[in-house]
Amino acid sequence: MEHTDAPQSERPIYTAPRTEIAQEQGRFRTYFNFPGRMVPGHDDHGYGPLATVVESFMDPGTLIRMHQHRNEEIISWVPEGVMRHDDREGNELVTDPEHLLVMNAGRGFWHAEETHGSDPPLRMLQCFVRPHSLDLDPKLQHEPISEPTQNAWRHLFGPEGSDAPLGVRNDIHCYDARLDADTSVTLPTRPGWHTYCYVFDGSTEVGDEAVGETESALVTADEAATVTAAEDSVVVAFDINPDAPVTRQGTIGR
Template sequence: MDPGTLIRMHQHRNEEIVSWVPDGVMRHDDRQGNELVTDSEHLMVMNAGSGFWHAEETYGDDPPLRMLQIFVRPHSLNLEPNIQHGPIPDAAPDEWRYLFGPEDGDAPLYVRNDVHFYDCRLDPDATVTLPSRAGCVTYLYVFDGAVTVEDEPVGYTESALVPADSEVRVTATERSTVVAFCINPEAPITRQGTIGR
């Protein structure tokens, strides 16, 4: 979003919407009276459920915003709407940070399905092991920079899908920001979201 952009009030239904902002700010307003700022120190999850209205904005003096807005299909339709917004752990270089996962888990915020989300900032030539969970496939996305996944290059805005129960090395070929999703492919999903159909 360029500075001075307004996405007017609109509704989402039956999807979990995660706003991950590595730099800059995203300003949120909703019909519940929340005025929230999501930035590199805060994460937001809208559990839209049966319906949630919100708007998004950047002010004219805000920096240009590049972020991920992640849509997760919930396990059931018309769940109770909710919004979560809060601080997240400080990022440590060359370490995965666990940011959201299923309800009743140990992640800072939750979504209503079997999806786990991590981010990592890698220095050049640093190597980490890709997150994995039993029964899950792992989807890697390069937000900035470039890496190799084992020996396969994965560049800026490219992605890789890794089969379940694989131990895989990710090495930065330049300073990089990457995210990883551990997804249970057998989890029940809905297909009646505003976006996720």
């Protein structure tokens, strides 16, 4: 956790080490990153529409039985391996590096997750977004995503109705980037919005702050920060409207 008492106006970049908030369930393990806890005095574990980013591990031959989510948008990002989804609507889907899954749970959506015994060990991110309103219609999006371009941001999802490939029901955009060592990119941002980034692999500097694997940075400055890779790295970035109206009744994210 960031150890500083400086007010936000004097500390535009906050950093946090790998979270210690974890659930160990044998073959299924989750680590909860709460961006709001990075800011001293912030009264919310989430940050605007972004409730939490969960690093999830599933061993081969793991089944997460059918369960319900309500009033949250769950995005499954799988950079390697496969995550198998089925639900009460009859969908049987495989999410992998070529596909993104967005479950807009709304007033209720039941699903299960699985890896087969022949699948590789799975490490992925599941991102929980707070919708702007309660009890929206549930729906599911499972779409191919573009091939990543090295040393550039790839747009993954954004507000419903925007030009993003997949949509969520609040003001947040998400991107990923695969960076070669000693290359830099500018974090995506919009006027008045803030950017949270998570280093999935590798080691980086965000502005002047060192941010390594499984560590996070939150940029609240008006000007965009630069991400520089100290070694080959994979980074996921969330551009967030911190003043967006949010609901806080999600099954997990809240």
